[in-house]
């Protein structure tokens with residue numbers, strides 16, 4: 001599944017966000033327990049994106065927020081956000097909200 | 099004298115929560131089960147569901163990532179569902195060890211909602227007869243199969259685990275076959291390498307039922323010999339097979355690949371891992387009961403922080419320091435303590451095991 005610019009996505013509730021030794025991690029739970037061979041470590045951008053996706057957003061909305069938050073160039077922010085969206089969709093971590 | 103100016107960093111990444119030392123089976127080699135006569139007293143002193151929930155909360159705050167829920171038989175606790183859910187909801191990588199004979203619809207409903215990341219199922223024989231001999235309960239064999247079938251429908255990773263003693267020695271290959279036939283080729287059976295004496299007041303007379311060092315070593319080489327036979331046929335004498343010793347790790351370390359040169363016990367125990375016993379003591383691991391702090395009185399965090407102060411180790415044993423077989427040796431502080439009742443003597447069973455293993459080495 002590839003990212004659709006017009007669709008709003010939301011993070012699945014099947015991950016518990018934890019702080020471990022100063023690092024942000026996601027623990028897959030419920031039916032997602034077997035999707036990863038362990039937990040997922042988030043860097044600051046991916047942690048920001050994951051938190052943003054607690055409510056439904058399109059990729060453009062998230063990329064704009066990333067650019068604002070980190071003072072990044074919009075094109076670069078979109079590239080980074082797309083990379084993470086692709087990864088999350090591949091691992092069944094997002095739901096389409098329409 | 100060289101003195102360390104800083105203590106090596108400790109981080110409680112992995113926890114073992116021992117919900118009970120009671121069990122519905124009576125395995126002859128059980129490390130932890132107490133005599134049933136003690137059950138009433140044990141039940142009075144077991145931590146409550148609320149206390150486990152509190153420890154789970156504290157562990158999450160302390161940065162614990164992995165929690166192993168075990169026993170005895172954890173599913174035996176009538177409040178298992180409540181305890182399990184409260185631990186799970188904190189967000190850990192959860193492992194659950196069970197003998198799979200007490201899997202009720204209520205437990206399956208819970209586990210479907212909150213599947214563990216890993217389930218360790220213990221299997222002690224390939225027939226009701228062997229279950230009768232090893233676990234004192236023939237009917238448990240069918241129950242284990244039934245329970246395992248249900249547990250295998252969960253998205254969790256499943257690991258079958260066994261311990262081989264005299265009574266199920268002849269079943270060791272049949273157990274592996276049974277698991278593959280019933281649960282799929284991808285499953286193999288993990289075997290305890292060294293069966294140690296029971297710990298912390300557990301009642302099993304392990305010495306009388308465990309394998310001789312000769313059979314124990316043979317058993318640990320059996321899988322490799324079977325693979326060899328598959329590849330090159332029967333044209334070799336299995337008693338003359340020799341092993342080349344490469345990268346054999348000193349000291350069986352149960353849970354972590356961290357460098358433990360500066361550690362409490364030469365392993366992850368008390369450094370990156372800890373166990374909480376059924377009555378609320380914090381130990382380095384489930385088996386090493388020589389040192390503990392009281393997590394009920396101090397709270398989990400303080401019990402973890404102050405644990406090293408409870409550790410007083412004797413001078414290393416000279417025989418071990420100069421031992422040429424130490425690379426092969428399965429001994430660790432927990433095994434030493436279980437086998438000899440102190441921390442300095444040589445566990446004779448481990449030494450004899452080593453000698454046999456060495457005779458197979460090039």
Ligand code: SF4
Nearest residue numbers: 121123125128170197
């Ligand atoms: S080995 Fe496991 S199944 Fe057997 S008595 Fe001990 S806790 Fe129970």
Ligand code: SF4
Nearest residue numbers: 352365367383430432
């Ligand atoms: S003391 Fe032994 S059993 Fe305990 S954690 Fe260390 S190596 Fe494992």
Ligand code: SF4
Nearest residue numbers: 418421424427449452
């Ligand atoms: S084989 Fe015996 S003497 Fe040698 S290291 Fe092991 S316990 Fe010590």
